[in-house]
Amino acid sequence: MNHPSKRRPPLEGERFQVVVIGGGINGVAIARECARAGRRTLLVEQHDFASGTTSRSTRIIHGGLRYLEHGEIGMVHESLRARGRLLRERPHLVHPVHFLLALSDNTRRSSLTIRTGLWLYRHLGGKLGVAPSDMDKKKLEHWLDSGHRWSIFDFEDAQCEFPERLVAEWLIEAIQAGAVARNHMQVLAVDVVSGKVRGVLLRDKLSGKEEHIDATWIINATGPWADRLCQRSSILTQRPMVGGVRGSHIVLPGFAGAPSTPLYTEGVDRRPMFVIPWNEQILVGTTEVPDTTDPGKTQPANDEIEYLLNSLTALFPSSKISSHDIYYAFAGVRPLPFSPKQAPSSISRRHYLHDHADEGAAGMISVIGGKLTTAAELARQCAKKMGGRVRPPQGLALVSNAALDPLLDQWVLEVGEVGGVGETSARSIVEWHGRR
Ligand SMILES: Cc1cc2nc3c(=O)[nH]c(=O)nc-3n(C[C@H](O)[C@H](O)[C@H](O)COP(=O)(O)OP(=O)(O)OC[C@H]3O[C@@H](n4cnc5c(N)ncnc54)[C@H](O)[C@@H]3O)c2cc1C
Structure with a gap:
């Protein structure tokens, strides 16, 4: 054109x-x-x-709890340090969030494995200071499929709603x-x-x-x-x-029992699955399907959408969610290192x-x-x-929520003063634009 x-x-x-x-x-x-x-x-x-x-991801800023299972401790540690830097440098865009991890009696993972993994994850990433809410846990227990026994754990991670x-x-x-x-x-x-x-x-x-x-x-x-x-x-x-691996998501309205904090759980095939409050909607993902077609034309296949929906309704049987409720679905191709002999979930x-x-x-x-x-x-x-002079990363990698809030408050003050606007407007501006 x-x-x-x-x-x-x-x-x-x-x-x-x-x-x-x-x-x-x-x-x-x-x-x-x-x-x-x-x-x-x-x-x-x-x-x-x-x-x-970049616009097709689950939008979590994380070390990747599940990669610990594959022994990727170094990578998880590096990612958690990067998470800490992003939380500190972009507190208006990257927020600490409290995740619930819900596993049914169908899971292959033992309680000991989970507890050890969570301990290690907390140890590597440090505390972010987002308090777990008993209400969230109780609400989740109430709505999850009562035909199973559930173990519910919690951990901290971060979300960037809009990368x-x-x-x-x-x-x-x-x-x-x-x-x-x-x-x-x-x-x-x-x-x-x-x-x-x-x-x-x-x-x-x-x-x-x-x-x-x-x-x-x-x-x-x-x-x-x-x-x-x-x-x-x-x-x-x-x-x-690259060995492209497609990942699909569906986006739905809030439904009866929808979690109010991100949920990490397993799909009907016991693969990891996220149900995340996002942009006043619910984001559900994801899949792992080898895909060598044009990445620009990638779309979720019907069976991926069906899988995500079935997994969601199996978790929340009284949600009354059906395919008609799906606002839209999207897919992206993970540019993972070419490893044809490995299962997509275990590729580094x-x-x-x-x-x-x-x-x-x-x-x-x-x-x-x-x-x-x-x-x-x-x-x-x-x-x-390339042999360039490289700036060392700014800020501490370990943060706590208590340290972030005053930083944001300071930005609100600065924006309010410079722009001559009240606190509410200044806070809205900071949430979208930071100090800019
Ligand atoms: C389903 C899914 C879920 C994910 N979830 C997470 C998550 O929760 N957290 C996380 O940290 N990571 C996540 N990721 C990984 C993350 O999204 C990717 O690693 C990251 O976005 C890759 O960014 P990129 O810049 O390498 O690639 P891209 O964002 O794909 O950018 C490459 C760009 O190159 C352009 N391009 C291609 N060819 C040309 C050309 N010839 N000339 C000019 N431009 C060209 C393309 O248009 C494209 O915009 C997820 C990925 C997927 C697919």
């Missing part, structure tokens, strides 16, 4: 030290890190920022640090000459124009599209880097950086895997790999 009225300054022939391809949470975090390190950085996104996997807003804030910071950011701009191919990357060929999807730009480093942060970009650029990897959620030097494309790095939670840390690792 051609939009002559939306012409942007041409990039043809410009030279950048770093081109980051992909404007999801990882690409934006990397562009911000590189720009802050003083590198001339270009960030390009083929659609809108955060429109890929898209987090991405928007990081994007603004990247631009303020000097990055050039373009959405609706697709990288058609990476230019490689004599074993080294030289630049990229771009198509501006608003004007339809194609442009060549030069670059020293190219970061492929295209998530589940990572292998496609390499194929288009004739960069041959020994095997695929750890990220890694694939250096393409041995494949004849020195200067190109692909970002594989990861989580919303660890994007900022991944960005620091990526900048370090």
Whole structure:
């Protein structure tokens, strides 16, 4: 499509030290890190920022309790530290929440395993200070299927209701640090000459124009599209880097007995499942289905929607929820490391950086895997790999809710003073925009 009225300054022939391809949470975090390190950085996104996997997640900022079962203690610890930093740095967007964990007598997990896991999780992550409510537990016990005996535990984690807003804030910071950011701009191919990357060929999807730009480093942060970009650029990897695993969610109105605090439980097949109050609705997910189709066209399959609904009604038989109540369903493809022999649930959620030097494309790095939670840390690792000056993470990783509330109150005061508005308005502004 051609939009002559939306012409942007041409990039043809410009030279950048770093081109980051992909404007999801990882690409934006990397562009911000590189720009802050003083590198001339270009960030390009083929659609809108955060429109890929980043907007299709469960929106939990967590270490991942269940990954402890797979022995991923280091990854869980790193993620919990990242959770702590996000809670401290973005208290208006990332909130500590109290989760209930409900397991029926059907579970394969022993009470000892659960208690040990929860102890370790608390020990690694520290206390966030969100008090468990007996009312929440009692209410849940009342509504859960009475045909089973339930064990209900609780733990603390965090939620970012709108990771898209987090991405928007990081994007603004990247631009303020000097990055050039373009959405609706697709990288058609990476230019490689004599074993080294030289630049990229771009198509501006608003004007339809194609442009060549030069670059020293190219970061492929295209998530589940990572292998496609390499194929288009004739960069041959020994095997695929990503093994896409689709995850679907359904969104429903509140129903009789709907939990008022996030619930972590098991689906009808005993896989982990979340039922989360989100945006004044209930978010239920998720599934794990290998998916190698175009990530841009991913949709939840009918049997995934049925599975989520059946699991929900099995938990809450008196909820009277039916398929007619579903507002909508959505799916995203987890860009997990390619591991065809492993069950999707046991594939590591750890990220890694694939250096393409041995494949004849020195200067190109692909970002594989990861989580919303660890994007900022991944960005620091990526900048370090390019030999850049990397800012140490700001703030303490361990936080308590008691420390966060005064910080938010201080922001409310500042915004109220600067904007000349009352406390209620200032608080609403802070909840959406932080101090900005
Ligand atoms: C179902 C599900 C639930 C999840 N739940 C959680 C959770 O609760 N907590 C958590 O921490 N993590 C969660 N995750 C993981 C997290 O969402 C992802 O790890 C993260 O969003 C990946 O971000 P990304 O930037 O790498 O990829 P993406 O967000 O997919 O960004 C890649 C971008 O690259 C762009 N792109 C592709 N090709 C090109 C090209 N040629 N030119 C320009 N741009 C291009 C795409 O349009 C896309 O916007 C979940 C993931 C899924 C799928």
